Amino acid sequence: MDFIFKLCLIFVLLKVVPSKSIRNDTDTDSRMELMETSMEKMEQRILNLTNEVTKLSKRKKDEHVMFYVTLSSDITLNQRSIVKFNEIQYEEGANLNSGDGVFVSPVSGVFMFAWTIRTSSGKIIYTELMVDNVVKATQILQPGSSVPKIQTTQFVICRVNEGDHVWIETGKGFTSENFFDEYYSSKSSFMGILIHRF
Template sequence: MVYFTNRLLLVFVLVNLIPSSKSILNDSDVEGRMDFLQSSMDRMEHRILTLTKTVNKLSKRKKDEHVMFYATLSSDTVLNINSIVKFNEIQFDEGADFNSGDGVFVSPVSGVFMFSWTTLTYSGKSIDTELRVDNIVKAKQIISLGSSAGSIQSTQFVICRVNEKDHVWIQTGAGFTTENFFDHLFKGSKSSFMGILIHVI
């Protein structure tokens, strides 16, 4: 309805812009005016379409340039082998691409990312973790503490290419230990997972 109304308004404006004649219009005059009106409307529609595409492209570029998340564990967690670590406290998520329910990040774009995860555990415990991109291991991290080590945290960084719609997560390894003890908090330190888009490909 709005589009139809706009076309009528455009026709009205264009008709009034065309010099009027006191003489009786013949068929060729009418056809000439109609051709002029149609040509003017076509040009106007093309400009509107071009402007709309430009705005959409700029909006998408702005979203693409700001992809990042940071999540932590809310409680002590013990996991068996091959288990996804569900970082269920979202501290920051630009773009809402990290799912705190399953601990998985879904990339909205193809690009180069930096990922980092921190594991915190305590005396006599072990943690074996790995970063996976669409189920392919990109990096690993192992902590194994002695009986009097106290609480220790370790952080691993990785830079890798991720395709649009790829799933990225942290999970426990397959063989180092069957009991991975994650301490969620020690003097302000937490087990965590983060990712930042470096640039779009």
């Protein structure tokens, strides 16, 4: 900001001081009035530039909204439970609360969401992507007893409005116990990326 101010000041001084009308004019009051007018114009230009820089920086921040979170340990959840992905691996311009597992969109736009669910043999997991209490997609994972561990990923592209809440929760059917198995670095995860802003 100091750089912009100095640049504008130099520009005004170069434009005002060498002016032929000022050099030829011996009236001090006229020169002072002209300087004051020039300073007011410069202040207005600096204010306009400051507002533009603020808008551009906010727009850049809003255009880069993404997050990637994982589960830190094995959990078993009942039906209609929010999956609280509690390890934030990456976040930029996003507003994801690792305490409750809910993402609040800072902008309106088209997002891509994906969630990976991992479980072990004989277990069932039924999950849904929710956007303000509306189911946008479901994922059901039901490995047989001969499969020791398995994971699947579901991708969804959908419109989200500014302030909408987005989360993964267990569904209301298929099983009353949803077992999320975390094995070394292979974890259940949830991610979202802004594709296009409105």
